[in-house]
Amino acid sequence: MKSFDQIFQANRSWVRKKEMLDKDYFKKLAMGQQPKYLWIGCSDSRVPETEITGTEPGEIFVHRNIANLVNSNDPNVMSVLKYAVDYLKVKHIVVCGHYECGGVKAAIDNLHDEYLGDWIVDIKKTYKTHKKDLKLYGDERTLANRLSELSVVKQVEKLCDTAIVQNAWERGHRLFIHGWIFDITTGKLKTLMEINPDNLPDDILEAIGGEKV
């Protein structure tokens, strides 16, 4: 048996399982999507968002790239963000990083590689900014994991700076933004930060011309 035959077999058994629980499952699925979440995660095969969050098809709109980066010059992530916020009207955006991230490690090693080296330039910058403090960790693993966290926080801040998100808040769209990290060694998700639309930081309020009540 070829390895991909196994995938088709598993697919057919998944279809049977779903239809056994609800014979109209796929008819309903085809009618449309109303996901509450936009997930921006790493392409890493060990971080499958639906599996680790116990969610079903239709619940999470997904964008994944190497090291879960939000680069405003990346039309891919920006079009996903635009569609999720303006059309699907998601309630939550999650940036989820993870420990043992190859993209983060490559940034620490200052990898030069066509495409890859350029892609992770934002993490290289974060590393440079925090290098002094990060070096205090001593062991490379803890250092890299901490850099993963710092990068997630930065991606959340970058999301808050986008016109897409700011316009949504200006319109009164109650959009939460979360920074999470997935610990591959335990399987657990951890919250790093949360931006609550009812309690926006002053600098964001100023940017969108709103006032604190």
Ligand code: CO
């Ligand atoms: Co990764």
